Amino acid sequence: MSEIANLQPQAIWKNFDLLTQVPRPSGHLEKVQKFLLDWAASKGVKAFKDEAGNIIMRKPASAGMENRKMVTLQGHMDMVPQKTKDSTHNFETDPIQTYIDGDWVKAKGTTLGSDDGMAVATIMAVMEDDTLKHGPVEAFITADEETTMYGVNHMKADVIEGDILLNLDDETEGEMIIGSAGGVNMTATLEYKPQEVDTNDAAVKVTLHKLFGGHSGLEINEGRCNANKAMARLVQDAIANFEACLAEWKGGNMRNAIPSSAEVVLTLPKENVEAFKEVVAEWRQTFKDEYEPVEQTLELDVEDVALPAYIVPAEIQDNLVDALCAVHNGVYRMIPYNKEVVETSSNLAIVEIGEGHTKFLILIRSSRDSMRECCVETLESCFSMAGMKVETDGEYPAWQPNPKSEIVELMKGIYHELFNEESNVTVVHAGLECGVIGALRPHMDLVSFGPTLRSPHTPNERCNIPSVEKYWKFVKTILERVPEK
Numbered sequence: 001m002s003e004i005a006n007l008q009p010q011a012i013w014k015n016f017d018l019l020t021q022v023p024r025p026s027g028h029l030e031k032v033q034k035f036l037l038d039w040a041a042s043k044g045v046k047a048f049k050d051e052a053g054n055i056i057m058r059k060p061a062s063a064g065m066e067n068r069k070m071v072t073l074q075g076h077m078d079m080v081p082q083k084t085k086d087s088t089h090n091f092e093t094d095p096i097q098t099y100i101d102g103d104w105v106k107a108k109g110t111t112l113g114s115d116d117g118m119a120v121a122t123i124m125a126v127m128e129d130d131t132l133k134h135g136p137v138e139a140f141i142t143a144d145e146e147t148t149m150y151g152v153n154h155m156k157a158d159v160i161e162g163d164i165l166l167n168l169d170d171e172t173e174g175e176m177i178i179g180s181a182g183g184v185n186m187t188a189t190l191e192y193k194p195q196e197v198d199t200n201d202a203a204v205k206v207t208l209h210k211l212f213g214g215h216s217g218l219e220i221n222e223g224r225c226n227a228n229k230a231m232a233r234l235v236q237d238a239i240a241n242f243e244a245c246l247a248e249w250k251g252g253n254m255r256n257a258i259p260s261s262a263e264v265v266l267t268l269p270k271e272n273v274e275a276f277k278e279v280v281a282e283w284r285q286t287f288k289d290e291y292e293p294v295e296q297t298l299e300l301d302v303e304d305v306a307l308p309a310y311i312v313p314a315e316i317q318d319n320l321v322d323a324l325c326a327v328h329n330g331v332y333r334m335i336p337y338n339k340e341v342v343e344t345s346s347n348l349a350i351v352e353i354g355e356g357h358t359k360f361l362i363l364i365r366s367s368r369d370s371m372r373e374c375c376v377e378t379l380e381s382c383f384s385m386a387g388m389k390v391e392t393d394g395e396y397p398a399w400q401p402n403p404k405s406e407i408v409e410l411m412k413g414i415y416h417e418l419f420n421e422e423s424n425v426t427v428v429h430a431g432l433e434c435g436v437i438g439a440l441r442p443h444m445d446l447v448s449f450g451p452t453l454r455s456p457h458t459p460n461e462r463c464n465i466p467s468v469e470k471y472w473k474f475v476k477t478i479l480e481r482v483p484e485k
């Protein structure tokens with residue numbers, strides 16, 4: 001057990017500590033699925049795994065609470081595997097190393113996994129505590145939310161039975177989410193025949209790294225640098241003014257994370273290398289000036305490397321780089337009636353070029369279906385002009401607010417009673433599973449809330465300790481006050 005297991009409320013923190021010892025990156029959930037089933041069996045909690053890989057647990061009502069509506073506590077088991085450049089962490093085998101920094105729990109060189117490990121730890125706390133007062137309660141812990149929302153997109157409507165869904169995947173204590181954006185994945189690909197390199201040339205590798213990155217829904221409007229978009233400007237300069245040729249490009253590694261690094265290998269005439277290195281230094285200062293004070297740790301390096309065997313043919317190279325420079329990235333439109341919330345955005349998340357293969361991966365989000373399609377068509381037009389094949393998949397619907405939500409009104413009153421503060425009822429640009437669940441089970445009353453997390457999807461992810469205590473008190477009181485059937 002680490003030091004976080006003794007934090008208060010221990011009911012949550014000891015279970016979160018257990019979770020940090022179980023590898024659970026998106027796409028590799030066998031260990032955490034087994035852990036949850038074994039844990040439930042050890043506690044005498046009924047649990048099973050459905051065909052989509054989700055874990056469902058059920059607990060009967062406490063004495064005298066049998067006539068209450070059934071509550072479904074919901075969160076996802078997977079975490080975003082991001083780490084610092086110098087970290088040797090293996091997300092498929094290694095436990096997360098946590099530590100306490102003032103009022104925050106953090107991880108050493110990696111994402112913390114509080115998104116959405118706090119939800120799973122809360123569910124475990126409710127399921128194992130026989131002193132809590134509550135009506136019938138079930139847990140719905142979903143698979144691969146962070147990548148494709150696979151668990152909810154492949155769930156059967158009757159796998160859960162609740163009347164009220166408490167989604168525990170929000171990241172600001174005191175906030176209640178009643179609506180969220182939908183989304184769709186876009187993949188643009190191109191196969192090409194590599195061209196042999198001019199053996200009289202030299203090669204350099206340019207690396208843009210130590211950017212802040214971040215959640216492409218919650219933080220897309222904060223002006224952070226997208227490593228792929230910034231690198232495209234530099235590469236275009238290198239091609240136009242230094243006779244450079246593109247050999248390789250690797251940028252980003254998660255579709256829902258703003259890319260925090262990108263590297264390219266370029267070839268160019270030997271006599272142009274030193275002048276190009278001077279220009280890289282100028283670009284470094286330009287980027288720092290443009291993104292001050294957002295990107296305080298930005299680094300741009302250039303180094304000599306061995307000459308690669310192949311490069312991208314000039315015409316294809318130019319089309320690809322032009323597309324990367326031209327394609328929209330970031331906020332596409334704010335909500336017209338609420339200009340504090342993003343309506344539509346795109347994130348140029350992953351760029352891979354080399355060895356005859358090209359792949360661009362983008363996540364498009366919107367709370368309005370027509371604007372999502374508009375953004376899709378805009379990006380598709382850009383990539384099509386570069387001769388690329390464009391496909392979309394993994395579409396999930398927006399969650400439209402319910403102004404007559406019984407559970408939201410109840411929770412607003414409880415929050416004010418407990419803390420003498422008003423809660424903030426709002427919508428977010430992040431994609432929540434509530435939209436998919438609500439479409440399958442339209443009778444459910446849905447709301448999302450949670451403790452305070454910051455910088456999810458980055459190695460700077462952290463969970464605020466005091467907020468967890470308020471959140472746990474809130475959860476327990478909600479369960480006690482659930483309306484009758």
